[in-house]
Amino acid sequence: xxxxxxxxxxxxxxxxxxxxxxxxxxxxxxxxxxxxxxxxxxxxxxxxxxxxxxxxxxxxxxxxxxxxxxxxxxxxxxxxxxxxxxxxxxxxxxxxxxxxxxxxxxxxxxxxxxxxxxxxxxxxxxxxxxxxxxxxxxxxxxxxxxxxxxxxxxxxxxxxxxxxxxxxxxxxxxxxxxxxxxxxxxxxxxxxxxxxxxxxxxxxxxxxxxxxxxxxxxxxxxxxxxxxxxxxxxxxxxxxxxxxxxxxxxxxxxxxxxxxxxxxxxxxxxxxxxxxxxxxxxxxxxxxxxxxxxxxxxxxxxxxxxxxxxxxxxxxxxxxxxxxxxxxxxxxxxxxxxxxxxxxxxxxxxxxxxxxxxxxxxxxxxxxxxxxxxxxxxxxxxxxxxxxxxxxxxxxxxxxxxxxxxxxxxxxxxxxxxxxxxxxxxxxxxxxxxxxxxxxxxxxxxxxxxxxxxxxxxxxxxxxxxxxxxxxxxxxxxxxxxxxxxxxxxxxxxxxxxxxxxxxxxxxxxxxxxxxxxxxxxxxxxxxxxxxxxxxxxxxxxxxxxxxxxxxxxxxxxxxxxxxxxxxxxxxxxxxxxxxxxxxxxxxxxxxxxxxxxxxxxxxxxxxxxxxxxxxxxxxxxxxxxxxxxxxxxxxxxxxxxxxxxxxxxxxxxxxxxxxxxxxxxxx
Amino acid sequence: xxxxxxxxxxxxxxxxxxxxxxxxxxxxxxxxxxxxxxxxxxxxxxxxxxxxxxxxxxxxxxxxxxxxxxxxxxxxxxxxxxxxxxxxxxxxxxxxxxxx
Numbered sequence: 001x002x003x004x005x006x007x008x009x010x011x012x013x014x015x016x017x018x019x020x021x022x023x024x025x026x027x028x029x030x031x032x033x034x035x036x037x038x039x040x041x042x043x044x045x046x047x048x049x050x051x052x053x054x055x056x057x058x059x060x061x062x063x064x065x066x067x068x069x070x071x072x073x074x075x076x077x078x079x080x081x082x083x084x085x086x087x088x089x090x091x092x093x094x095x096x097x098x099x100x101x102x103x104x105x106x107x108x109x110x111x112x113x114x115x116x117x118x119x120x121x122x123x124x125x126x127x128x129x130x131x132x133x134x135x136x137x138x139x140x141x142x143x144x145x146x147x148x149x150x151x152x153x154x155x156x157x158x159x160x161x162x163x164x165x166x167x168x169x170x171x172x173x174x175x176x177x178x179x180x181x182x183x184x185x186x187x188x189x190x191x192x193x194x195x196x197x198x199x200x201x202x203x204x205x206x207x208x209x210x211x212x213x214x215x216x217x218x219x220x221x222x223x224x225x226x227x228x229x230x231x232x233x234x235x236x237x238x239x240x241x242x243x244x245x246x247x248x249x250x251x252x253x254x255x256x257x258x259x260x261x262x263x264x265x266x267x268x269x270x271x272x273x274x275x276x277x278x279x280x281x282x283x284x285x286x287x288x289x290x291x292x293x294x295x296x297x298x299x300x301x302x303x304x305x306x307x308x309x310x311x312x313x314x315x316x317x318x319x320x321x322x323x324x325x326x327x328x329x330x331x332x333x334x335x336x337x338x339x340x341x342x343x344x345x346x347x348x349x350x351x352x353x354x355x356x357x358x359x360x361x362x363x364x365x366x367x368x369x370x371x372x373x374x375x376x377x378x379x380x381x382x383x384x385x386x387x388x389x390x391x392x393x394x395x396x397x398x399x400x401x402x403x404x405x406x407x408x409x410x411x412x413x414x415x416x417x418x419x420x421x422x423x424x425x426x427x428x429x430x431x432x433x434x435x436x437x438x439x440x441x442x443x444x445x446x447x448x449x450x451x452x453x454x455x456x457x458x459x460x461x462x463x464x465x466x467x468x469x470x471x472x473x474x475x476x477x478x479x480x481x482x483x484x485x486x487x488x489x490x491x492x493x494x495x496x497x498x499x500x501x502x503x504x505x506x507x508x509x510x511x512x513x514x515x516x517x518x519x520x521x522x523x524x525x526x527x528x529x530x531x532x533x534x535x536x537x538x539x540x541x542x543x544x545x546x547x548x549x550x551x552x553x554x555x556x557x558x559x560x561x562x563x564x565x566x567x568x569x570x571x572x573x574x575x576x577x578x579x580x581x582x583x584x585x586x587x588x589x590x591x592x593x594x595x596x597x598x599x600x601x602x603x604x605x606x607x608x609x610x611x612x613x614x615x616x617x618x619x620x621x622x623x624x625x626x627x628x629x630x631x632x633x634x635x636x637x638x639x640x641x642x643x644x645x646x647x648x649x650x651x652x653x654x655x656x657x658x659x660x661x662x663x664x665x666x667x668x
Numbered sequence: 669x670x671x672x673x674x675x676x677x678x679x680x681x682x683x684x685x686x687x688x689x690x691x692x693x694x695x696x697x698x699x700x701x702x703x704x705x706x707x708x709x710x711x712x713x714x715x716x717x718x719x720x721x722x723x724x725x726x727x728x729x730x731x732x733x734x735x736x737x738x739x740x741x742x743x744x745x746x747x748x749x750x751x752x753x754x755x756x757x758x759x760x761x762x763x764x765x766x767x768x
Contacts, residue, residue: 233724382682382734525696575725587725608722609696617696619722 002067002146005055008048009096009144012103013136015045019129027122027193035122039110042129046103049136053100056093056145060086066151069093075157077550085168086158091307092145094171098288099135101179106132109183109208117200123190131182134314143307160551160578161588166226173219174246178284180212181253185281185322188274192325197270197332202260203654207644209260209277213253214640220246221633232591234604234621236515236629239388241367245287248360248367252280255356258406262349266411267336269346271326272353274333278322283360285315290367341413348406352399359395363388393447397454400509403502404458407465407495425464430457448517455506455513462499462506469496489642494650497643504636507628511600514625523608523619535622537603538562539571544614553577554590557607557616561594568594573605573618600627670706671715677739680747684734687727688714695723704744707732715739721748 023038025031056069060083065071073086073093088094106128113121139145158167184205191201223243228236237243256276262269289311326333339346366383373381408422433456434449442449466485469492473484489496522534531540540560547554556574560567573592577585592605604621611617669681685704693701700723703714719735727733733753737746 233722382736523696589725606722609694611694 001055001059001064002148005052005059006140006144006146008052008055009136009140009146011048012045012052012099013133013140015041015048016129016132016136019045020126020133023122023126023129027119027126035125038125038129039114039121042103042110042125042132043107045129045132045136046100046107049096049100049103052139052146053087053096056096057084057087060084063155064151065153065155066148067145068147068149069145071149071152071155073156073158075155078158078163081168082158082163085162085171088171088175089158089162089167092139092143094175095135095139095143095307096145097172097175098179099132099139101175102128102132102135102182105179105183105208106186109186113204117196117204119194120187120190120196120201120204123193124186127186127189127193128182131186131318134317138307138310142310157580160576160580160586161230164226164230166222166230170219170222170226173215173222175219177212177214177216177219177246178249178288180208180215181249181277181281181284183208183212184256184277188277189322189325192274192329192332195329195332197274197329199260199264199267202263202273206260209253209257210640210644213250213257214637214644216246216250216253217636218633220250221630221636225630225633228626229591229593230588232589232606234521234591234606234619234623236626239366239385242287242291244363244367244388245290248363249280249283249287251356251360251363252276252283255353255360256280258349259353262346266346268339269350269353270333270335271330272350274322274326276353276357278319278326279357279360282315282318282322283364285311285318289315343409343414343419345406345409345411345414348402348409352402352406355395355399355402359391359399362391362395366391396509397447397450400451400454400458400506403505404454404461407499407502408461423461426457426460429460430454442518445513445517448513451509451513451517455510458502458506462502465499466496491649493645493647494643497639497641497645500639500642501636502639504632504639507632507635511625511628511630511632514600514628515602515623518624520622521619523617525611525615525617527615532618532620534620536563537568537620537622539603539605539618539620541616541618544610544616551578553579553585555610556590557610557618559592559605561603571603571605573607575607575610595627597627600625600631602626671704672706672709672712674715674739674744675713680736680738682734682736683715683717683744684732685715686732687729690729691727693718695720702729704733715744716742717744717746719746719748719751721746721751724751724753726753727751 019038019042022034022041026034026038056067058064059067059070060074061080063070063074063076063083069090069092070086073089074083078086086093088097109128110121110125113124184201187201187205191197220243223246224236227233227238253276256273259269259272259276263273289308339350341347366387369383370381404426405423408426410418430453434453437449437452442452466488469488470481470485473479473488474481477484477487479487520535522532524532526532526541528541528543531538533539538561540562542558542560545556545558547556554574554576556572559571559573560569561571562568571592571594572590574590576588576590578588580586589606589608591607594603594605596602602621602623604623606619606621607616608619609617669677669683671683671685674681674683683704684707686707688703688705691700691702693699699718699720701716701718703716705714706712717735717737719737724733731753733751735744735746735752736750737744739745
């Protein structure tokens, strides 16, 4: 069985090598049949990778412990669904998942584009193939999931903290995101290699980028939610290196997603776009490297392995390759138009790029500095929250404001009068909101107050866009208000889907501001009958109970929550002691969360320490508006789906345009 | 900063090390006391640490941790609440007997 799996991976490696060599030759010498065979090899590589993945999956489901990897991450008593998620519970399996998604995306990309932009797509095959060669090489020679051993009676099992639905969803979504960025990257390299540097590569990859970006965003929110409810320290983002590892490509991809609109509409920012997509992809490789190599102290640290240096080499090659290509083709990346004014939509998108990249690079520095310091000076340093929080505010708050300005400001050159007219209402709403919030005590945190005020501005601006658009539609088609609204969105899915995503980001900002800047905390040791009060809530510790399950000893503190004299019901919080091999059991905190669905507020109880004498040391938070963060995730998904939804009208429009562009280019 | 490098340091530093011996005391009442040694040096010097504040769940003998603080009279006095643990290897040791 294992041999079969390994053979399948060797086949993948071979097919991808062929795809690179044949594809590159075919593209350089315009050999159509060779190009087709290279493309087919890439598609076949997905098949062989799928076989390898199936072998491993079956190994898990059948508890085949002769496979070392299965024995290390699973055991007989693990339920089926977690046996499957154990697939990506460790190094080798998660690399295989990466490769599976990569070959899947690659096969789909070259197949869907087989009849379009041929000179571009012939180069996409070898680039994607090259990335796949890298990963399959690692899987065959450095970190094989198919190592065998004498089968032990039972496996080691999956770490208890990974036995939850988040483990089923968080890694796959993140990988769909990370790997998805390879496709626009490959198209960008294809554009540079073929000389077709007009917006064709952007149009071809728009949906890919959107899907990868959405998956990356959802994956991160899932991770945050996991951290919030399960790890339970009271926060949802710790600026941990591997959290940042996903945030950095997300920021670069966000900049890319926006910047390409300017190239599509005005032929500007061409160099920015190839740089941004390369940055996004290289950062996703870097992120994979960070999470896997054991090089940083983090909650995600996999065991130290030899994979680090290989990954580093991989990243260096990717960076060198893209940089060299961009420099070579710089003359072809000239803008066809100029920036006419610093107060225009083009300029705002440029500021957007600058701010997002600045934030991304400061985070990168925060992650890299400890590594560099250790390696070069031998001194271990820790870059903590204050650094990251500071730059998040400096760059993030202006970005929040720009989200409201960008969609409304005029192209080319905005007149002062026009600005006044467009932004009068949103600005007024924002100022009033700010004053009201100040009166309600939000002045305790200036960044928080600013975040709220800017959020009000953006929401008002977006709301205004929807209202104006619907009104104009009604005037045109005399539909009812709901009908006009539906057809407005239906006819402009990109724009209005994008607005919905902006609303999601604003909700995220409000949630983060509320939960971080305006939260309250109280702590103390309680004996049964005693209580703690925080932010209007009274939490009374009633009694302690113990329960034994096959896997753990569970201790629970039973609490009663009340607010303003009104009883809000019971709450439980405690600790689980998992029986695992070793001198100390693995202990996890099970926090108690009481959510107020009307206000989005959470009462968050952490049982820090259960003492021998029956007292418990509690830490209790009140986090206002924190549930807006999770709501934002749903709105984000909705907006993306709207923007992604196929639009026959748009397809026709683009087809016409590219026939024109095609003939114009051919005539050159 | 590693425990072996700590001697003579004044000022606030981040100490990275592995917990040795049994911790005593209560971090919420008087302070949790334990010793730290270099992660990669089994026979090296150990430093006594006293810590108050929240203790992460994963804290135990043999775990690698990071904690901020200052060396005072030979004991590393930690800044409250600054302890961070590194997750142990995700793979628990294979123990066939335990599962029967």
